[in-house]
Structure formats: C-alpha cells, structure tokens
Amino acid sequence: MKPRLKPDLSVDCAGIKSPNPFWLASAPPTNSGAQIMRAFEYGWGGAVWKTLGQDPPVVNVSSRYGSMDLGGQKLAGFNNIELITDRPLETNLKEIYEVKKRFGDRAVIASLMVPCEKQAWHEITKKVIDAGSDGIELNFGCPHGMSERGMGAAVGQVPEYVKMVTEFVKEVSSIPVLVKLTPNVADVRFAARAAKQGGADGVSLINTINSIMGIDVETMIPKFSVEGKISHGGYCGPAVKPIALNMVSQIATDPETAGLPISGIGGISIWSDAVEFMLLGSSSVQLCTAVMHHGYRIIEDLNAGLEGWMRRQKFAKTTDFIGKTAPRIVDWKKLNLHYKSVASIDPAKCISCDVCYVSCNDTTHQCIDIDRRKGNRKPHVLQDDCVGCNLCSLVCPVDGCITMKPVDTGLKPLTWEEYTKNGMKGYGEVYRRH
Amino acid sequence: MAPSKKTPVDAFAELKGPMTREEARIESSRCLYCYDAPCVTACPTHIDVPRFIRQIAAADPLGSAETILEANALGHSCARVCPVEVLCEGACVYHDWQEKPIQIARLQRHATDAAYAEGEPPFEAGPDNGKRVAIVGAGPSGASCAVYLRRLGFQVTLFEKRKLPGGLNTYGVAEYKMDQPTAVAEMKFLFKIGCSVVTGKEVGKDVPVADLRSDFDAVFVGIGLSDTRSLGIPGEDLPGVVDALSFIERVKAKGGKGVPKSACTVVIGGGNTAIDGATQSVRTGTAKVVMAYRRGPEDLSAYDFELEHARKDGVQIVTNAVPVRILGKKKVEGVEFKDKTRIACDRVIKAIGQTKHFSLAKAFGLAQHEDGRLKVNAATLATSKHTVFAGGDAINGGKEVVNAAADGKRAAWGIFRELFPNKPAPAGNEYWISTIDGRKVAPITPRSHS
Numbered sequence: 001m002k003p004r005l006k007p008d009l010s011v012d013c014a015g016i017k018s019p020n021p022f023w024l025a026s027a028p029p030t031n032s033g034a035q036i037m038r039a040f041e042y043g044w045g046g047a048v049w050k051t052l053g054q055d056p057p058v059v060n061v062s063s064r065y066g067s068m069d070l071g072g073q074k075l076a077g078f079n080n081i082e083l084i085t086d087r088p089l090e091t092n093l094k095e096i097y098e099v100k101k102r103f104g105d106r107a108v109i110a111s112l113m114v115p116c117e118k119q120a121w122h123e124i125t126k127k128v129i130d131a132g133s134d135g136i137e138l139n140f141g142c143p144h145g146m147s148e149r150g151m152g153a154a155v156g157q158v159p160e161y162v163k164m165v166t167e168f169v170k171e172v173s174s175i176p177v178l179v180k181l182t183p184n185v186a187d188v189r190f191a192a193r194a195a196k197q198g199g200a201d202g203v204s205l206i207n208t209i210n211s212i213m214g215i216d217v218e219t220m221i222p223k224f225s226v227e228g229k230i231s232h233g234g235y236c237g238p239a240v241k242p243i244a245l246n247m248v249s250q251i252a253t254d255p256e257t258a259g260l261p262i263s264g265i266g267g268i269s270i271w272s273d274a275v276e277f278m279l280l281g282s283s284s285v286q287l288c289t290a291v292m293h294h295g296y297r298i299i300e301d302l303n304a305g306l307e308g309w310m311r312r313q314k315f316a317k318t319t320d321f322i323g324k325t326a327p328r329i330v331d332w333k334k335l336n337l338h339y340k341s342v343a344s345i346d347p348a349k350c351i352s353c354d355v356c357y358v359s360c361n362d363t364t365h366q367c368i369d370i371d372r373r374k375g376n377r378k379p380h381v382l383q384d385d386c387v388g389c390n391l392c393s394l395v396c397p398v399d400g401c402i403t404m405k406p407v408d409t410g411l412k413p414l415t416w417e418e419y420t421k422n423g424m425k426g427y428g429e430v431y432r433r434h
Numbered sequence: 435m436a437p438s439k440k441t442p443v444d445a446f447a448e449l450k451g452p453m454t455r456e457e458a459r460i461e462s463s464r465c466l467y468c469y470d471a472p473c474v475t476a477c478p479t480h481i482d483v484p485r486f487i488r489q490i491a492a493a494d495p496l497g498s499a500e501t502i503l504e505a506n507a508l509g510h511s512c513a514r515v516c517p518v519e520v521l522c523e524g525a526c527v528y529h530d531w532q533e534k535p536i537q538i539a540r541l542q543r544h545a546t547d548a549a550y551a552e553g554e555p556p557f558e559a560g561p562d563n564g565k566r567v568a569i570v571g572a573g574p575s576g577a578s579c580a581v582y583l584r585r586l587g588f589q590v591t592l593f594e595k596r597k598l599p600g601g602l603n604t605y606g607v608a609e610y611k612m613d614q615p616t617a618v619a620e621m622k623f624l625f626k627i628g629c630s631v632v633t634g635k636e637v638g639k640d641v642p643v644a645d646l647r648s649d650f651d652a653v654f655v656g657i658g659l660s661d662t663r664s665l666g667i668p669g670e671d672l673p674g675v676v677d678a679l680s681f682i683e684r685v686k687a688k689g690g691k692g693v694p695k696s697a698c699t700v701v702i703g704g705g706n707t708a709i710d711g712a713t714q715s716v717r718t719g720t721a722k723v724v725m726a727y728r729r730g731p732e733d734l735s736a737y738d739f740e741l742e743h744a745r746k747d748g749v750q751i752v753t754n755a756v757p758v759r760i761l762g763k764k765k766v767e768g769v770e771f772k773d774k775t776r777i778a779c780d781r782v783i784k785a786i787g788q789t790k791h792f793s794l795a796k797a798f799g800l801a802q803h804e805d806g807r808l809k810v811n812a813a814t815l816a817t818s819k820h821t822v823f824a825g826g827d828a829i830n831g832g833k834e835v836v837n838a839a840a841d842g843k844r845a846a847w848g849i850f851r852e853l854f855p856n857k858p859a860p861a862g863n864e865y866w867i868s869t870i871d872g873r874k875v876a877p878i879t880p881r882s883h884s
Contacts, residue, residue: 352527352530353467357469
C-alpha cells in the first residue's frame with residue numbers, strides 16, 4: 001500500500017501565515033479572547049478580531065440581526081446592524097496578547113477602524129503591533145452605522161481615502177496590512193487599485209452588502225427592527241457568494257492588481273465554497289455566517305473536506321491550486337461564438353414532472369416537446385431548435401437527468417472580438433434563427 | 435401477530451395528525467410543482483394540487499384553502515378520509531424517483547384547517563336566479579351539490595332522514611380517520627352559504643315525493659346505499675350479529691364506550707368497510723379479531739394500505755372462508771365455514787356490501803341498472819326523469835367521499851344547464867366549472883412547429 005498523501009493545508013496570505021486557510025472574519029465570533037481561544041482549540045487557522053476603535057467604545061442596539069430563509073434553509077441570507085467592538089481597547093489588546101501567547105502558530109489579525117486622521121491611525125496601529133498581532137485589516141467596508149460617522153464603507157467608497165489611510169498605516173506598520181473592501185461600489189477594482197497604491201500587502205473582500213431584510217406584511221413593520229424601525233444593514237451568508245466570487249475574480253484578473261494577495265470572504269459555508277474562492281485567487285478565506293449558525297465546530301469538516309479534496313486532486317500544498325481557475329474568467333467578448341451545446345434528457349432518469357417543458361416553452365426557446373401518445377408525459381428536446389441555454393438542466397430536480405452535450409459544428413473558434421475586428425465576417429450559423 | 439395492546443382511549447386518536455407550520459413549510463417545499471401534474475388528474479374533483487401546495491409554501495394557507503374548496507367543497511373531510519395512496523399521492527412523480535410522495539392529504543388538511551379556524555367559507559352565494567332545488571340526502575354528494583347550486587344562485591333545501599347531516603362522513607367513517615364533530619362542523623361551515631336543512635325527515639315517508647316535484651324546480655338525489663346485505667345463512671338473527679355500518683356508528687356515537695365487550699369478533703367481508711369494522715373492533719378492546727373473506731386473497735377488494743393497517747392492528751385475515759352457519763343458542767357462539775372449520779366468537783360483524791334504495795328510485799320513477807344503481811347521463815348526471823339528477827353511492831354503487839363530492843359539483847352545473855339552457859354561469863363560477871372535467875392545459879407550440 002502506498003503511503004497516503006498528507007496535504008499541507010497551510011497558507012501565507014500577504015505574509016500572514018496560518019496552518020489552514022480558514023480564518024474567522026471580523027464579527028461576533030471574534031468578539032473576545034475567550035471565544036477565539038475556543039475556536040483555535042477546534043482548529044481554526046486564524047481570526048480577524050472584531051474591529052477595534054477608539055474609546056469610549058460604541059453603544060449597540062437591540063435587535064441587531066436579520067435572516068432570509070429560503071425553502072427549508074435557515075439563514076440563506078443574513079444581515080446585521082451591529083457596530084464594531086463595544087469593549088474597551090485595552091481589554092481587547094490584553095486578550096490579543098494572551099491569545100498569541102497560547103496559540104503562536106495561529107494568525108491573529110487586528111481589524112481597525114478610527115476616524116480618517118493620521119495621528120489616530122498611527123496610535124492604534126502601534127498598539128495592536130505591540131499586542132502581538134500577526135497582521136492588520138483596515139475595515140473600509142462596514143456599511144451600516146459607522147459609515148454615517150465617516151468610517152467603514154464611507155472610506156472604502158472613495159478610492160482617494162482608501163489610498164490615504166492605507167498610507168497612514170503603512171508608515172508605521174511592521175506587519176502585513178490587508179484592506180477590507182466594500183461591495184457597495186460600482187466597480188470594486190478602483191478601491192483595490194487604490195489600496196495597492198497606498199502600499200497594502202493585500203485585500204480582503206467582500207464586506208457586507210447594503211440591505212433591508214424584509215417587511216412583516218401583517219403588521220407592515222420591518223421584520224427585524226429596533227422598536228419598529230430599522231436602518232439598512234450588512235448582507236452576507238450563502239446568498240452573496242456569487243457576488244463575492246465575481247469581485248474576487250475581478251481583482252485577481254485586473255492587470256493593475258493581479259498578484260495582490262486576497263483573503264476571500266462572502267457566503268462560505270462548506271469546504272468546497274472555500275476552494276472556489278481559492279481557485280479564483282484567494283490565499284486565505286474568512287467565514288462568519290456559517291459559524292454564527294452552527295458554531296466553531298464546523299472547522300472540523302472544513303479541514304477534512306479540503307484535505308480530502310487536495311488528496312484526490314494530488315495537491316501537496318495550497319499554492320498548487322490557488323488562482324488556478326482565475327484565467328478562465330474572461331470578458332464576454334472573448335467567449336467562443338462557435339461553441340454549441342444542446343440539452344439531452346435521459347428518459348430512464350426522467351420522472352415526468354415536466355418542469356423543464358413549461359420553463360422552456362413559457363420563457364426561453366420553445367424547444368422541448370412532449371409526444372403525448374399513449375399517455376406519455378416524458379419530454380424530449382428538439383435538438384435543432386435548442387440554443388443550449390441551460391435552463392432545463394437547471395430546473396430539473398433529478399441529478400444527471402438533463403445534460404448539456406457539446407455538438408461539433410466543424411467551425412473554428414470565433415470570439416466577438418475577432419468577429420468585429422473582421423468587419424463582422426466569418427460567423428457560421430450555429431443555431432437556427434427564426 | 436399479537437393483538438393490539440392499545441387502550442381504547444389512545445386507539446381512537448387520529449392516525450395522521452395535523453402538520454405543524456414548520457412541517458407544512460418543509461413538506462410543501464418538496465413539491466416539484468409539476469406541469470399538468472398527474473396528482474390533479476388523479477383527483478376526481480381535479481383540485482389544483484401543485485398550486486395549493488405552492489400557496490402553503492408561500493405562507494398563504496387561506497389562499498391555499500380557497501384553491502382546494504373551489505374544486506372540492508368537501509376538501510376538509512377528503513383531506514382526512516381520501517384513499518390518497520390510490521389517488522393523488524399514488525400518482526406523485528416522486529414514486530418514479532423511488533422517493534416518498536408529497537404528503538398531499540396532510541398538506542390539504544393544513545390549509546383547510548386554517549380556513550375552518552377562520553370560520554368563514556371562501557365562497558358566497560350567487561345572485562338569486564329564482565329557481566329552487568331539493569336535495570335528498572345531506573351526505574357528501576348532496577352537500578357538495580348544495581354549495582355549488584348556491585353559488586349559481588339557486589335556493590336549496592336539503593332533506594336528511596338522520597338527525598345529523600354529513601351522511602357516511604358523520605356516521606360511517608372509522609373514528610381514527612375523522613371524528614364525528616369534524617364531519618358535522620364541515621356541514622355547518624358549508625351551509626353558511628345559505629341552505630335550508632331539514633333533518634329527521636325521510637323523503638318518500640315523511641315528505642312525499644310528489645311534494646318535492648311540485649314545490650321545487652329540480653331535485654338532486656344523493657341517497658347513498660341502503661342496508662347491509664344479509665348473509666342468508668342460519669343463525670343470522672342471533673343477538674351478537676351486527677352489520678358493520680351500525681357497529682361503526684355505535685362506536686362513533688360514544689367514542690367506543692357504548693360498545694359491548696367482545697373476546698373474539700369475526701368480521702365477514704373483504705372490503706374497506708370490513709377493515710373499518712375490524713380495526714374499530716380492535717380499538718374497542720376486542721382481544722381477537724378475525725376477518726373472514728369468502729374468496730381468495732387476490733380478490734380482496736380492500737386497498738392494500740388498509741389491509742396493512744388491519745394486520746398492524748393484529749387482525750387475522752382468513753381467505754377462502756365461506757360462512758354457512760352462525761352457531762349459538764341464545765346468542766352468537768361461533769361461525770361455521772364450508773370446509774367445516776369453526777371459529778368460536780361472541781360477535782359477528784357483517785360487511786358484505788349494501789343494498790340499493792329501490793323504493794325511492796321507484797317513487798321518483800328513475801331508471802336503474804340491473805344492480806340497482808341509478809342510470810345517469812355521465813356528463814350532467816341527469817337521471818331518466820326530467821329535472822331529477824343524482825350522484826354519489828346511489829349512482830356508483832359505493833365509492834369514495836371524493837367521488838361523491840365530484841358528482842355533486844357536476845350535477846349542480848348539469849342542473850343549471852338544464853334549467854337555464856344557453857345561459858352563461860353567473861360571474862365568479864368560472865373556475866370551479868373548469869375543474870369538473872379537469873382544466874385543459876394550454877397547448878404549447880415549439881418553435882420548429884410554428
């Protein structure tokens with residue numbers, strides 16, 4: 001028997017090292033030293049401390065969280081209006097020191113947020129370095145409450161401020177500095193470029209998205225409220241993952257920021273979510289909602305899942321796959337117009353729910369039919385008409401029943417970019433037009 | 435299998451209880467929302483099952499109940515008594531997937547329970563059309579017919595010979611499926627649409643048929659079946675020999691307490707009523723219950739899930755057992771079969787089908803099939819007599835509540851068309867009328883066909 005491959009899960013994100021890529025995001029799970037030590041006992045690789053600010057500490061409200069459930073899934077989307085740490089700075093610093101003393105191999109990152117004054121940033125940066133932090137994360141992303149006071153997302157939305165404050169911190173920091181970006185912008189690349197210009201060692205994203213979680217239609221007041229009123233909160237959880245993946249890929253593929261270390265955040269619940277962020281270029285990942293839901297214990301299956309996958313893929317170390325998929329994220333104009341795929345329904349697997357039939361015919365391309373003779377209810381694809389849109393395979397409840405099969409058109413690849421460069425010549429008809 | 439050790443009190447608890455809101459939400463989310471769904475086709479009343487389930491998933495149980503009660507006014511009892519294993523749930527596409535079907539009946543109950551808790555039916559009477567209809571028998575078909583007739587603007591009077599309306603729902607359904615108060619409450623709820631209900635009066639006896647014909651513009655006959663057939667063997671008149679429906683009625687009347695104790699009961703018959711007789715007997719504390727059927731196991735007419743239920747209750751099922759004599763001097767002591775075997779017992783329950791109401795059919799002058807069923811036009815349920823319609827067990831020989839409900843709906847529309855030829859139904863009736871024969875699926879033309 002060959003010895004079992006023992007993959008190395010450790011990562012180095014912008015110079016911050018941890019035994020696995022899983023960090024707790026700056027949020028309620030990292031409120032205190034006692035909590036973080038418990039998380040580290042379970043095996044978490046790192047923790048970004050609940051954001052530190054100036055004393056006196058903030059005052060919070062009740063309630064603070066809201067959830068969107070989908071079908072049977074609780075917390076499919078999650079939101080909060082909690083502010084930064086509500087504990088004195090000295091208490092937090094003392095606990096950072098204690099955590100690092102006990103768990104030297106884990107990454108402890110201090111998340112910071114103070115007003116946009118050089119002096120303030122210098123002071124707090126020096127304090128968290130003295131406490132023993134491995135890195136700093138600048139909270140330019142928090143979209144609620146603090147942004148009304150000129151901090152958090154209010155900074156992250158202005159690239160000039162991002163650059164300026166990053167420079168303040170880098171002037172005195174001897175440890176790596178990550179800039180946490182807000183998704184509440186038209187194009188996240190501008191803030192990422194500004195962070196890089198300011199000297200950031202890396203970026204972390206996404207922070208939460210502006211959101212109202214819903215209205216109780218019977219009482220007509222917000223579903224989650226502070227005495228019947230609510231302000232917008234920060235949206236996160238599984239529902240935001242595709243948005244986060246896109247933003248991570250944008251930074252990983254932007255020529256100006258390519259290679260800038262990324263700590264990926266946004267809706268990560270299971271190990272494969274983390275792998276997706278890493279394949280797009282994240283060298284560490286941060287989790288919060290899944291931990292808020294199930295506790296620190298999920299690190300056990302996160303680590304086991306990642307390790308098993310690396311073993312199956314024969315990856316000895318995380319750098320073997322970080323960023324591997326990023327080159328496949330391209331502009332639309334670089335996609336092959338001559339590629340054709342059509343849907344194929346496996347009649348042996350089909351259960352005749354006919355959901356593909358109604359969705360294709362009512363909404364997309366009217367290319368699924370049913371031969372109703374002899375009471376048959378099983379649909380079939382009119383392959384000449386099928387444009388390969390994917391919808392039928394997405395709505396089908398049965399795994400592997402509808403597959404998209406490539407069709408050889410005999411045509412050479414042609415992108416929109418090439419097609420328009422050629423004066424719109426050379427396109428061979430791939431799909432029937434009506 | 436050992437006889438059930440359940441005490442009578444526990445034994446009469448519902449087999450399938452209500453769903454919690456969470457259960458209903460999770461179960462409703464499983465529904466695939468099939469297009470042209472087979473469950474809708476399988477339901478005799480063609481309830482739009484995927485739609486009502488989607489409404490539950492969307493936290494709109496009252497809207498869901500409206501979808502149900504439009505197509506089936508008796509949706510509340512059908513959710514409890516329907517043999518869904520051979521109807522909607524039996525047709526669920528999940529079977530093709532080797533998965534459990536959607537619990538349609540319990541979801542339906544979840545929705546109608548909400549409407550009944552609300553107290554007001556989600557429908558109202560149509561504008562008075564000036565015509566009066568008499569309904570003979572306030573059972574499932576009559577009650578259903580009454581509701582839809584009212585919606586079409588008729589004035590309706592129901593004549594019921596029993597003390598309570600509801601027919602077999604009230605008197606003949608095994609208690610663990612539906613209790614009597616639930617059946618009676620359903621009638622009360624439905625009659626809020628504005629029906630006159632005359633109970634304790636039998637048409638043909640207390641109310642002359644001629645009066646009905648002269649006082650009303652049309653009559654709906656929903657009289658069900660008559661007495662349990664007799665065995666025609668010696669000893670049938672001995673004390674301790676009862677018919678299944680009377681037995682079940684007695685069980686229901688006092689929650690099982692008014693029934694004499696029995697050490698061993700033999701139920702004669704192989705249908706669903708025999709099962710109800712047997713399981714109810716177990717639940718009243720009978721130590722040994724034997725179901726004796728005259729033909730082979732393949733001929734048992736009871737549904738498989740009902741037979742399974744009886745076996746779980748500890749009922750012994752004996753086939754090819756032809757009774758030739760009830761033994762006993764002053765009361766039942768046993769049953770003797772053709773092969774000379776004997777089973778000692780102190781009670782015999784007869785469940786070998788019911789006879790038809792020949793006398794009332796004759797009084798109305800209605801044509802009958804050879805077996806006694808009333809002859810009707812399948813599309814309108816008109817009988818051989820002008821303006822007399824019929825439905826339920828009287829025309830089908832004994833089927834389910836849901837068949838009776840479907841008949842009542844069909845007959846209401848038939849009566850309207852006979853009394854108002856060429857006139858459209860008043861507004862607000864389009865939907866339920868479209869469910870009589872099942873709603874037609876809009877034809878879709880794929881691109882290449884256009």
